[in-house]
Amino acid sequence: MPAASRPDAIATATPSASPLALTDRRPVVPAERLVAEMVPPPRFAGVSFGSYLPDPTQPSQYEAVQVLEEFAAGISAAAVPAKKGWFRRSAPAPSGPAGVYLDGGYGVGKTHLLASLWHATPGPKAFGTFVELTNLVGALGFQQAVQTLSGHRLLCIDEFELDDPGDTVLVSTLLGRLVENGVKLCATSNTLPEKLGEGRFAAADFLREIQGLSSHFRPLRIDGQDYRHRGLPAAPPPYTDAFVDERAAATPGAALDDFGALLEHLKAVHPSRYGALLDDVQAVFLRGVHQVDDQSTALRLVVLADRMYDRELPITASGLPFDQVFPEELLKGGYRKKYLRAVSRLVALARDSAA
Known part of the structure; x- marks a missing residue:
């Protein structure tokens, strides 16, 4: 018109x-701002698992909420300090997989769920897109980025980009180091369309790309139409x-x-x-x-x-x-x-x- x-x-x-x-x-954006701004964007500043509205016709959306709530509970339990005493024990390591991968079409609420996980997990924690994470590595340098993020309990990565092989390998190496240091991960992904089928993310392709990390990730498929x-x-x-x-x-x-x-x-x-x-x-x-x-x-x-x-x-x-x-x-x-x-x-x- x-x-x-x-x-x-x-x-x-x-x-x-x-x-x-x-x-x-x-x-001009200094590196310190890049680190400080690794939080959910304003649109998702107040979201929670409770505010996510699953499509009644898509059981996978209900399952995703349940799995992520359990994932957050495991991280939270591990964050509770051990009681002092003669026989005190160290805090238990987080149970379950090191990471969860959200596989689904656009507009099914993956970012909402990712931000809800971030809000439900005690800090220190970080949230950013794949592009923001590569920018952080570029600004800090690889070793400093590893050191900075290794102090976190959780790293959430939105829109993991598989169409840039160099950056994908860089971030995959970074994630490997973070997993070794006990950081939990959750990611969504953007995959090349010819690998998707019709508007579908490909979990298997994502897991292959993050070399050596596939055993640490639990893929969750989320079906549905674009809620927007x-x-x-x-x-x-x-x-x-x-x-x-x-x-x-x-x-x-x-x-x-x-x-x-x-x-x-x-x-x-x-x-x-x-x-x-x-x-x-x-x-x-x-x-x-x-x-x-x-x-x-x-x-x-x-x-x-x-x-x-x-x-x-x-x-x-x-x-x-x-x-x-x-x-x-x-x-x-x-x-x-x-x-x-x-x-x-x-x-x-x-x-x-x-x-």
């Missing part, structure tokens, strides 16, 4: 300060440029950018800094959303979409609706899973804005 067919009435509001532009920002679109309409139609500009001017904490200029700016910002790029932003406004044909540009947009979704930033946009932003040739390629996740999240944020 073209923007011209949606000439929304511009709501009368007291203008806020001029909206900032993400293209004016060039954040259960019974919901397609992507909301875009607005006019004039509406986007006016709403941005009236919204505190707004960031207003031309879509093409923002994509160009992302080339000069390392993906590890996309979160910092959004510091203090409350809502995102984009003019002229168009189809992204270049794969490198599209992958940068995927990372930005993840960071905006983590921060629950509603998006108001003109141009194409977000379910048309990636062309069919990209959706059929090796990064199909990433693009589908990005579309799912961008559409959800556009719905937040429309609401």
Whole structure:
């Protein structure tokens, strides 16, 4: 639906300060911040196993909650200090597998469950995406990263990326060292689509990639449809440029950018800094959303979409609706899973804005 067919009435509001532009920002993120920010993103700051809403038609979702609750209980029991006395014993080692791997399609709540495990487990603990973990290793160096994370009881890794063999081996080696030091692990994964079947993660491929660690992981398959679109309409139609500009001017904490200029700016910002790029932003406004044909540009947009979704930033946009932003040739390629996740999240944020 073209923007011209949606000439929304511009709501009368007291203008806020001029909206900032993400293209004016060039954040620098010190290594200390990378470590301190290894916690669940704001969207999942208050989640729990109790707030996870399993699909009544998918028993595997109920099973995943039960297994992870037991996993958290084992870590918590091992964290209880031994009583002092003549015959005191050391705290028991955590029982069960060293790690749990969540295998399922996008939108079945894997990140919700991963964050719930983190919240249910006593610290010290760390939570981050695969990309954030590789950035941490790059910032600290391998040995320092091992030393820093070895003091943790639990490391949660969201979106383990199997499409970068070098980084996969690096992180696999890191995980091996952490398991040796008693750290428990939980991970979700993004696997190459041709290895998945139809929209399916492949646990066996993941376990093969983390060389030598397969015996430590218990894979959990989680079936279901994307919860963001259960019974919901397609992507909301875009607005006019004039509406986007006016709403941005009236919204505190707004960031207003031309879509093409923002994509160009992302080339000069390392993906590890996309979160910092959004510091203090409350809502995102984009003019002229168009189809992204270049794969490198599209992958940068995927990372930005993840960071905006983590921060629950509603998006108001003109141009194409977000379910048309990636062309069919990209959706059929090796990064199909990433693009589908990005579309799912961008559409959800556009719905937040429309609401």
